[in-house]
Amino acid sequence: MGSSKIDLDDLDLACDAVQDATNLAIAARRELPPEAIVRKADGSVVTAVDVALQVLILSRLEMDFGPVPTIAEEDLASIGGKPAAEAHCRRLLASWGYEGGEAGIQRALTSGGLDASTRGVEFAWVLDPIDGTQGFIDGDHWCPCLALLRRGEVIFASNGYPTVLGGMLLSAAKGKGAWWHPLVGGESTRAEVSQAALAPHEPVRVVAPARATPSQVRARTEVGLATGHACELVDSDSQAKYGHVIAGLADVAYSRRGGGPGKYIWDHAGAVLLAREAGAWVGDTDGSDIDCSLGRRLGRNDAVICAARGLGPVIAAELAARDRAEGFGRHARADT
């Protein structure tokens, strides 16, 4: 592994692939039959659109960049054995002009299984064709997410944000800023996260899941109050939650590991670069970086925190204190 070459000047092609896929998904969700929505073995929800989009995006990336090791969320098991969902997936691909045939579909659904450290891998794609599938079904937030790792570091990302700022693609290459592009086409504008401190009377806006449980609402409110400001919750899931901070629609979004095995990389990797390139504070509870080099999980991090308005350190300290109080985090793990 590691021999793949990617010409970084060609990454606009990857942005185009995500933009086209997002627009196709917007249309596909308007005619989403119930039989196209199924459960995976782990109980999570997936649709025929998720799978068709992965096939489309990975096929285009392979055409434009050649074979590149890939970490992708979907695989043959995602909707396998659900004939009505599989048929809808094939219908979508045909209507999108997909010409890779069954062999191409099989390849796109077996090529995303990279499951090892990427530190020694020159380039690797990270794809979640639809992050926030429940939001996609419900008409809430969702987000096709593509990132490119170079030796385990995110150096490029392109996320489709159909529900943010009227429908945007947000893309970034390391060191070159993050840029909004309207999904319908038009002028690009630089994404710039506000650094202005909250005024004393101003509430802090913290992102919470659309289907937040009472305890999630309570926790996020308390974390917001730890800034010394009143707290308003803003509903969003998926990488759209980070998009809200980048767009100035919220001040803080975070995802805690808790007692779990580490978050999936495809739910966070792109946003880490996008937010940072836009000027947001991005890091873990101790201020350290998010380690995206471990394969499919962020196994070394206790949280992914994204904050505007200089709020990163106070939020990180509050989440670290909560990890300690609840017996989570790296110190708890080191003790056991």
Ligand SMILES: [Mg+2]
């Ligand atoms: Mg997904």
